Amino acid sequence: MRSEGALPRPVDPEAAPLLVLVADDNPTDRLILGRLVERLGHRVCLAEEGKQAVSLFVERQPDIVLLDALMPVMDGFEAARQIKQRAGEDLVPVIFLTSLTETDALVKCLEAGGDDFLTKPYNPVILQAKIRAFRRMREMHQTLQSQRDVIAGQHASLVRDQELAKIIFDRVAHSGSLSDNSLRYLQSAYAMFNGDILLAAHRPSGEMHLLLGDFTGHGLSAAIGAMPLAEVFYAMTSKGYALRDILLELNSKLATILPVGIFCCAVLIEVNPTKGLVEIWNGGLPDVMILGRQGELLERVTSTNLPLGVASRERFSPDPKVLVMHPGERLLCWTDGVIETRNGAGQLFGDAGVLRVIDAHKGEPEQVFDGLLSALSQFHGSPEDDVSLLQVVMPERDHLPAPQPQPLTAAMDAQQDWRLSYTFRAQAIRGQNPLPFILQKLLSVAGLRARAGALFTVLSELYSNALEHGLLRLDSAWKQDSDGFALYYQERSARLQALEDGWICLTIDHRPDVQGGELVLTCEDSGAGFSTVRSAADYAGRGLALVAALADELAFSEQGSRVRVVFRWQLGHTPEA
Amino acid sequence: MSESLQDVNPAVLQALRELMQDDYALLLDTFQGDADLRLRQLREALQADDMDAFRQAAHSFKGSCGNMGAAALEQACLEAEAAGLAGDSAEAAKALTVIEQAFVRLKPLLH
Amino acid sequence: MSIQASMxxxxxxxxxxxxxxxxxxxxxxxxxxxxxxxxxxxxxxVDLHETDYIDSSALGMLLLLRDHAGGDSADIRIVHCNPDVRKVLSISNFEQLFSIE
Known part of the structure; x- marks a missing residue:
């Protein structure tokens, strides 16, 4: 030991004692070094040669190893190698004790995994400095390791959470009527992580509602808004609400729950094959395109609305554009991934890219969807994973799917002996659609549930007939061509907002009998009715032909401002099935 | 050159006494025992003309002499180690003689 | 990307x-x-004359700024947009919320 290295303060006040393994075949040196280490406040275990050092290392797991280089049985070089191997990714500093001075021998120490040297005779101050330095290094390493483990653990649990969330998301985002024959769509497996959502559902009266949405941002925050969106969409559609009502509710729900800065660009569509109409509302997505039977571009519906969840109720415009769509015509829409796809040179696929594809498939519109996909992947160089794409082909009228008959359950309908009457005045008519509420009441009669679709259609027709012709005095003759259609619905919206007077009265009378029951619906309005001169044209124009076909009886009175419809139903018999 | 070195550095011994406390006597005994062993190993190696064994014994002995503050003996061991490394048995024999003389001088000083 | 603000x-x-x-x-x-x-x-x-690309999260940031500046009473001008940027803003109908020049 060196005398000039005065003994350091007995206990290192900085930290808890370490366990130090000292391996030296020389008993004098071992004794002195062991005692020096103890004097520094650490614990010691002693080995007389390399092999013993390795087994003590395994057994006691010391924090620092002091190894003599030249020892019998197993030298320090081999012992260092084995110790380092057994330590794995833990940092166990190995300090060689040596009076060797030749560079070659020192190099051999380093190659065996040695971290430092301590030369004989021992200098207590240097020993203390080295132990301190390695303690700090070891602590830093442990901190790093445990932080890494925490991060890895959190990452694993995040991945697990995301997998679960994805299952839920996929069930929500891919449920409903997406398997309908008239639809084709592409949604990437990463839809959740880019915030894309696609929903489809049928109203009780048979129209299909579609929602293609794209939430801002990525990851879970983008996905989370999909849940309330889907819930409102499905619930309101199945209750028979119109697109407008659903849009109002979606916007206000999202505006309430989403933080500022997160919103949903969306297209909402109602497809009405019976009437050959589509309603389209576009808030923030690329143009919706309608192609003719030859694949020619008929119509582009540009976004004219703020995305969902941005605007306050007052500012929000829920009025969709209404268009005629003939059987075989197709509607295409997509999220901005399509037009924002870039190639290697950074060029955008863009609108022009879409139009090129449409142009290239003139005469074979059924190829447009696939053509778009392959054009995108060629342009991008790999299949796109940030794209959602939807195609709707307007079905033939006589190929409409039959409404799902529901099994007759209750014979309790004998108690359903009642009559109710609602009169809606101007303010109520401006603000809400009363039909879903009325329909719910009707469906409390189990025997009528099988005819829910027909009932809802009839109710809707009666109500809109009363509203549009009776109260708003719109002329169905306008609806002869597409321009007239647009005008018609524009006027409808304007006049409805300005409506100050008038009323619509719906009366429902249900009487059970031995075989089933009879339902009488009466719809009356404050309007003047329709003239006898044009009655035939108006009759057709008012969609009442449909009512006549669905109901068992149809009669007019008061110049047509009063319509009476009768449904009869029988136990155990589902007329529409 | 070895003559100019102290046989023992009293300051080192004092530091060791302070470090070892009650075990100081044990340390002296241990050193004594180890020194006897190394001297025997050196003699046997020289006899067998095993210069590698000679070098190893001298190397190990040198370490503990250094730690005990036995400067002259440490220097003698260093020279013996060099002779062993060079495989020069004549030099080795000379060095061993110097070691034995230094150890004889050292023994009474260790207390 | 770099952002500079000056008063x-x-x-x-x-x-x-x-x-x-x-x-x-x-x-x-x-x-x-x-x-x-x-x-x-x-x-x-918000001067975008050196902006060559804008995405929907940027739209979100603009909404946050609007909120910070008082929501419906905020006076925010978005100026010097290139045609691509302008298009993204108008698809989302941000003219209804910001004055875009």
Whole structure:
């Protein structure tokens, strides 16, 4: 030991004692070094040669190893190698004790995994400095390791959470009527992580509602808004609400729950094959395109609305554009991934890219969807994973799917002996659609549930007939061509907002009998009715032909401002099935 | 050159006494025992003309002499180690003689 | 991407310059540009003349700025958009919320 290295303060006040393994075949040196280490406040275990050092290392797991280089049985070089191997990714500093001075021998120490040297005779101050330095290094390493483990653990649990969330998301985002024959769509497996959502559902009266949405941002925050969106969409559609009502509710729900800065660009569509109409509302997505039977571009519906969840109720415009769509015509829409796809040179696929594809498939519109996909992947160089794409082909009228008959359950309908009457005045008519509420009441009669679709259609027709012709005095003759259609619905919206007077009265009378029951619906309005001169044209124009076909009886009175419809139903018999 | 070195550095011994406390006597005994062993190993190696064994014994002995503050003996061991490394048995024999003389001088000083 | 904010001499107009891509990467910098304490400008100008790309998260950031500046009463001008940027803003109908020049 060196005398000039005065003994350091007995206990290192900085930290808890370490366990130090000292391996030296020389008993004098071992004794002195062991005692020096103890004097520094650490614990010691002693080995007389390399092999013993390795087994003590395994057994006691010391924090620092002091190894003599030249020892019998197993030298320090081999012992260092084995110790380092057994330590794995833990940092166990190995300090060689040596009076060797030749560079070659020192190099051999380093190659065996040695971290430092301590030369004989021992200098207590240097020993203390080295132990301190390695303690700090070891602590830093442990901190790093445990932080890494925490991060890895959190990452694993995040991945697990995301997998679960994805299952839920996929069930929500891919449920409903997406398997309908008239639809084709592409949604990437990463839809959740880019915030894309696609929903489809049928109203009780048979129209299909579609929602293609794209939430801002990525990851879970983008996905989370999909849940309330889907819930409102499905619930309101199945209750028979119109697109407008659903849009109002979606916007206000999202505006309430989403933080500022997160919103949903969306297209909402109602497809009405019976009437050959589509309603389209576009808030923030690329143009919706309608192609003719030859694949020619008929119509582009540009976004004219703020995305969902941005605007306050007052500012929000829920009025969709209404268009005629003939059987075989197709509607295409997509999220901005399509037009924002870039190639290697950074060029955008863009609108022009879409139009090129449409142009290239003139005469074979059924190829447009696939053509778009392959054009995108060629342009991008790999299949796109940030794209959602939807195609709707307007079905033939006589190929409409039959409404799902529901099994007759209750014979309790004998108690359903009642009559109710609602009169809606101007303010109520401006603000809400009363039909879903009325329909719910009707469906409390189990025997009528099988005819829910027909009932809802009839109710809707009666109500809109009363509203549009009776109260708003719109002329169905306008609806002869597409321009007239647009005008018609524009006027409808304007006049409805300005409506100050008038009323619509719906009366429902249900009487059970031995075989089933009879339902009488009466719809009356404050309007003047329709003239006898044009009655035939108006009759057709008012969609009442449909009512006549669905109901068992149809009669007019008061110049047509009063319509009476009768449904009869029988136990155990589902007329529409 | 070895003559100019102290046989023992009293300051080192004092530091060791302070470090070892009650075990100081044990340390002296241990050193004594180890020194006897190394001297025997050196003699046997020289006899067998095993210069590698000679070098190893001298190397190990040198370490503990250094730690005990036995400067002259440490220097003698260093020279013996060099002779062993060079495989020069004549030099080795000379060095061993110097070691034995230094150890004889050292023994009474260790207390 | 780099973002620079400068206040007019009379402390009435805060101009925020966005250079390069205006996307999620700009989030923090864009926020700090208007959130620095003590700023109460009457008007905000978002100058996009050096912006070559804008995505929907940037739209979200603009909405956050609008919220910060008082929501419906905010006076925010978005100026010097290139045609691509302009298109993204108008698809989302942001003219209804911002004055876009």
């Amino acid at each position: 007019s001499a009379d402390s009435q107009i805060l101009t925020i310059n966005v250079k390069g891509r205006f996307d999620f990467g700009a989030h923090q910098a864009f926020r700090s540009a208007y959130e620095r304490s003590g700023l109460t400008p009457r008007q905000y100008v």
